[in-house]
């Protein structure tokens with residue numbers, strides 16, 4: 001095979017995006033949900049902006065990033081109207097300003113001090129920052145995210161912060177190959193949402209499901225799946 005026969009990276013991103021969209025549609029239809037009710041977030045961490053551009057050309061508009069400086073560099077290189085940037089990584093107190101200035105969404109909020117800083121640092125000319133509370137449904141097995149009382153407390157603060165808009169919950173359950181165990185963890189996120197939701201704050205977004213467990217997440221009510229390697233290939 002000569003170099004000219006090798007598929008261009010952009011072609012494989014296009015075909016993998018199509019495969020992921022098909023998986024989302026099938027999973028939705030299987031459980032009687034409308035596929036349009038499930039948003040695809042393309043997780044582009046560690047991948048170059050050329051890969052993101054290929055995904056944009058394939059019609060993808062929402063991108064998730066984990067590392068602030070890497071993300072800000074790519075956001076500056078891709079001033080494309082209509083693109084949404086979602087911060088999904090671990091928040092560090094000294095990075096909240098860059099997050100507040102450059103992102104549209106934050107999924108990984110689990111700390112009151114971070115919430116206050118993001119609120120204070122959100123530029124006045126930008127719309128409110130859309131946020132999800134990250135919840136930890138694995139108990140002792142994970143340190144990331146709020147437990148149920150912690151989520152309730154953070155929610156009470158968030159509804160008082162005018163520059164943040166609480167949209168729902170995000171979870172990264174411990175990975176497991178067992179589809180039943182995957183579903184149990186995602187079902188717990190949905191149950192927590194149902195217990196926390198109020199008429200003023202319905203927590204309509206359930207950000208859950210990644211490349212290896214998106215079907216289980218959709219079966220349990222995910223409204224947004226965060227997909228990296230199934231679109232952009234394995235990370236180095």
Ligand SMILES: *Cc1c(COP(=O)(O)O)cnc(C)c1O
Pocket residue numbers: 043045066088089172210211212226227228229230
């Ligand atoms: C990396 C990452 C993803 C995507 O994971 P894949 O298994 O590559 O799909 C989703 N969510 C978060 C929070 C991540 O850090």
